[in-house]
Amino acid sequence: MKLTVTKEFTFDCAHMLSNHDGLCSNLHGHTYKLEVTASAQLIKEGSSKGMVVDFGDLKSIVKETIVDKFDHSFLFWEEGSEAEKEIARVVENFGMRIVKFKERPTAENMAIYIINTLNENLENGIKIVRVRLYETPTSYAEVEIDV
Numbered sequence: 001m002k003l004t005v006t007k008e009f010t011f012d013c014a015h016m017l018s019n020h021d022g023l024c025s026n027l028h029g030h031t032y033k034l035e036v037t038a039s040a041q042l043i044k045e046g047s048s049k050g051m052v053v054d055f056g057d058l059k060s061i062v063k064e065t066i067v068d069k070f071d072h073s074f075l076f077w078e079e080g081s082e083a084e085k086e087i088a089r090v091v092e093n094f095g096m097r098i099v100k101f102k103e104r105p106t107a108e109n110m111a112i113y114i115i116n117t118l119n120e121n122l123e124n125g126i127k128i129v130r131v132r133l134y135e136t137p138t139s140y141a142e143v144e145i146d147v
């Protein structure tokens with residue numbers, strides 16, 4: 001039997017897809033919807049007895065490592081176009097939020113980063129087994145790992 005719990009989050013980001021053959025090469029933003037699914041053995045004792053992970057604890061870790069980092073920032077690719085890097089410099093020089101990303105900030109790459117980062121920061125046998133990231137109400141990327 002595999003038990004999972006899922007919690008939803010939202011955050012807002014500006015990004016651009018350098019060299020995209022379409023509108024997404026322009027600076028634009030999304031309200032991302034993030035679904036995070038955790039799996040573990042049921043906790044046997046204490047205040048979280050009978051839970052895979054307390055929704056409150058899951059919320060804290062996702063907020064600290066992902067949402068608070070990305071929210072209201074310009075997420076830019078460190079190897080993107082000169083325009084992308086120059087926009088990031090200007091945004092930073094004006095004291096506004098940027099996040100430097102090693103990969104092109106597609107929904108797929110963001111989902112991979114999110115599941116890896118969360119799993120590096122979790123203890124007690126809890127694993128994030130699925131991340132689904134909506135860029136728009138009709139478009140999402142999903143990454144799953146086997147436990």
Ligand SMILES: Nc1nc2c(c(=O)[nH]1)N=C([C@H](O)[C@H](O)COP(=O)(O)OP(=O)(O)OP(=O)(O)O)CN2
Nearest residue numbers: 016017024030105106107108135136137138139141
């Ligand atoms: N596989 C991917 N395709 C695209 C990505 C992505 O991350 N992965 N990103 C974009 C753009 O950043 C942007 O999200 C546009 O997405 P799209 O769904 O095409 O947006 P629309 O506003 O046209 O959505 P509708 O709901 O269809 O109006 C592009 N592609």
Ligand SMILES: [Zn+2]
Nearest residue numbers: 024028030135
């Ligand atoms: Zn986009």
